[in-house]
Every structure is written in structure tokens, then in C-alpha cells.
Amino acid sequence: xxxxxxxxxxxxxxxxxxxxxxxxxxxxxxxxxxxxxxxxxxxxxxxxxxxxxxxxxxxxxxxxxxxxxxxxxxxxxxxxxxxxxxxxxxxxxxxxxxxxxxxxxxxxxxxxxxxxxxxxxxxxxxxxxxxxxxxxxxxxxxxxxxxxxxxxxxxxxxxxxxxxxxxxxxxxxxxxxxxxxxxxxxxxxxxxxxxxxxxxxxxxxxxxxxxxxxxxxxxxxxxxxxxxxxxxxxxxxxxxxxxxxxxxxxxxxxxxxxxxxxxxxxxxxxxxxxxxxxxxxxxxxxxxxxxxxxxxxxxxxxxxxxxxxxxxxxxxxxxxxxxxxxxxxxxxxxxxxxxxxxxxxxxxxxxxxxxxxxxxxxxxxxxxxxxxxxxxxxxxxxxxxxxxxxxxxxxxxxxxxxxxxxxxxxxxxxxxxxxxxxxxxxxxxxxxxxxxxxxxxxxxxxxxxxxxxxxxxxxx
Numbered sequence: 024x025x026x027x028x029x030x031x032x033x034x035x036x037x038x039x040x041x042x043x044x045x046x047x048x049x050x051x052x053x054x055x056x057x058x059x060x061x062x063x064x065x066x067x068x069x070x071x072x073x074x075x076x077x078x079x080x081x082x083x084x085x086x087x088x089x090x091x092x093x094x095x096x097x098x099x100x101x102x103x104x105x106x107x108x109x110x111x112x113x114x115x116x117x118x119x120x121x122x123x124x125x126x127x128x129x130x131x132x133x134x135x136x137x138x139x140x141x142x143x144x145x146x147x148x149x150x151x152x153x154x155x156x157x158x159x160x161x162x163x164x165x166x167x168x169x170x171x172x173x174x175x176x177x178x179x180x181x182x183x184x185x186x187x188x189x190x191x192x193x194x195x196x197x198x199x200x201x202x203x204x205x206x207x208x209x210x211x212x213x214x215x216x217x218x219x220x221x222x223x224x225x226x227x228x229x230x231x232x233x234x235x236x237x238x239x240x241x242x243x244x245x246x247x248x249x250x251x252x253x254x255x256x257x258x259x260x261x262x263x264x265x266x267x268x269x270x271x272x273x274x275x276x277x278x279x280x281x282x283x284x285x286x287x288x289x290x291x292x293x294x295x296x297x298x299x300x301x302x303x304x305x306x307x308x309x310x311x312x313x314x315x316x317x318x319x320x321x322x323x324x325x326x327x328x329x330x331x332x333x334x335x336x337x338x339x340x341x342x343x344x345x346x347x348x349x350x351x352x353x354x355x356x357x358x359x360x361x362x363x364x365x366x367x368x369x370x371x372x373x374x375x376x377x378x379x380x381x382x383x384x385x386x387x388x389x390x391x392x393x394x395x396x397x398x399x400x401x402x403x404x405x406x407x408x409x410x411x412x413x414x415x416x417x418x419x420x421x422x423x424x425x426x427x428x429x430x431x432x433x434x435x436x437x438x439x440x441x442x443x444x445x446x447x448x449x450x451x452x453x454x455x456x457x458x459x460x461x462x463x464x465x466x467x468x469x470x471x472x473x474x475x476x477x478x479x480x481x482x483x
Contacts, residue, residue, distance in 0.1 A: 059346040162185070194449050197446050284304070298372055320387050424436060
């Protein structure tokens, strides 16, 4: 099609919202290693996982055979409040960069939570309600997941306790108040309300916390509370599954206009949004149907893919969760308090880790000053104030478009704009004031984190 034939925003109809999630696990030729019980070092059973997670989520977590999993009607009806989300052609950005590249982004910020996180939050809250549970617990980094889950919990009438990484709670008090407005109880983590929190505070006095710390507290709260389960906003297979609505909508919109991406770029923290964005495209690549360049972008301050080790590790800092085979900096790694709070996790999704290890994708780490430079340029040109997390993908998309300017290649680039940055103004203020710094861990810092990896046969 001609340039004029492709609109700025490509919308699907309400009837084109996916009716099924796309299970990337089912198409992977080599599956990722199973979760291990840290006590027995044997694969976790359904019964063991069900003590922590909702039963239906455990079923989805362990499903490696069904390519498509039906989305319940009640979840699809909730999705209709904000989906389908638009696929946007960044004509203005292309012009400003002077690039022959064609740039598209999938914008997931058109809902009150301001991010893609609602796609899984509503699913997990629905399954908790269906199971007859009274309450759920979770952690949140920058606050997008906590906000999304507070909305979903309120919709289904569930009590919710959110352990919010302390530095993010201090940086984003407005985000905390949105969660409280929806009825959630928000606790800055690490706290003195749990045994895990007290242990972490004793070992790391004055710490700003981490997602690993907050996970420890949320899991402890869940397993010690009647009629309660823990829900997670990233990393796990069933979360990647729920986020596949993003990639499926992208694929359907692109096929409608005969667009074929040469490159797909997404930010990577725990890996669920990236995994969801690439899912159907990656399934085709594994089947030999395309040769798309998949790029995961992470902060240089928390570089689990680019500088981590592929090993079994705990998913939390207090070492009470199952062991996952993933790229990790060690569960004892304490990230610098950078502003991309949703990307401050020590490990990476087992699915994304396996794809990276098998060579189906590549990874790039970028410094936060360069990220905010791209964020402000994007805001001024495209009119959307992006979240710091999303801006990692923007940075690399712009870099790749500028490479096309040098080579004359007219590549088609797709990136995920996972959310808005209107609760991140303290970060933008630091950048505008010139006080923002780049904190990149030294090799010695990483070694201290790696020292916390479990000494088990699988890691030797």
C-alpha cells in the first residue's frame, strides 16, 4: 500500500479483540527448564504451585501443549473497555529523524492504569474470584502493576495488599494514592510487617528495596492468610500468555494493511510485555515463516540479559519462592534506584531467557540519561509522554531508525509503547534539571549478586 493508504492510527473493531491467548510455550522447540522446589530440587508440582497461585493460573503456567487458550467471556467484556489498543504509524517521528525507516508503535496506555498491565491483572483477579478467594497480594515496582491490579480487584470485589518498592513509593506518591483510591492497601517494601521484610531490613539497612524484596513480602502474606493467593505482574509464563493480546492485535492490524515488520523492539524488566508483544511473530519465526530481528531493551543499571548468568535462581530476595532457570543477576542483587522502576528486577522471564539463550532474539542495555533524552524527544514529536520503561524501547527504535538513515535501508520497525509517564514527573524533573546520573553496576557489584545464586547441581 502507499504511504497515504496507511492511517496514523490503525484500529481493529471490538469484534477483533482476540478470543484466545497465544501460548508461546507450545511452539518452542526446546522448552525452558521447569520450576524447581528449592527443598527437593525436583520440578514443582501443580499442588505445590497452587499453594501460592490461583488454580487456573497454575494450569496455564504448566500448559506446554495448547497453542491457543480461550479467553473467558467476562475477561473479554472487561477488555472491551479499553481494547483494541491502537497501532500507530509514527509519521512525525520518521520526519523528524529524517529516516527512510517506517516506525510503528503499539500504544497500551489508553486505560486508567496507564499501561499494558491491566491485560493480566483482570485475568488473574477473575480467576481468584472464580476460585472463591477473598483476597490477593502482589508487589509493584513503578506502580503500573499495582494500579492495574487495584482496578481489577475492585471490579471483582477482592481485598488487595500491594507491597510497593520503597524507592518507587517515595518517587511516585500519586501512583500510591491511585491504588488506595481503588481500595488497595499499599505498604512500602521492605517493611517490618513481614518476617521477610524484617530480615531484608536487617541485612540491608536503609535500602530502597527491589522487586525481589517486595515479592518476598507479598508471597509471605499470601501463604499466611486464609483464602488468599499471590498474583504476579510479570516473569511467569501465564502472565506472558495474558499479554499475548498485544502481539495478536499488532499482527492482525499489520496484516490488514500488508505490513511486515523487519524488527520488533520492547523494553524488558520481567519480560511479560516483551513476550506478549512478540508472541505470535516469534511463533512464526520458530516455524521458519519470518526472519524478524527481535530486540529486548533493558536498563544498564539492571542488565540481567546482557550481563547476567543463565542459571537457576530464586524469584525473590528472601529465597522463599520456587527456583526458575533464567538470566539473572542473583536474587541478592540490589539495583540502583533508577527511575525505570518496572525494569528493576534481578531476573528475566524463563520464556524470554530461553529464547535469548537459543538465539531467537538479542538484547541491548541503555543508560537512563539516554532513555530520557529519547523520551522527551518522542513526547515533543509524537505528543505522548512515555513511561521510563517504555522509553527504553523508544531509545533503541530511534537508534535503529537513524542507522537506516545512514544505510538508506527502509526497514519497518515496530516497538511497544507500554504506558504513559504522567506519574514519573520527579524523574523528568531530574532530567530537565541536569541532576540525573547513570548508575551502572561494576563487575564487583555483579559478583556480589552472583554470590547469592543457589549452590545446586543444576548450576554447576
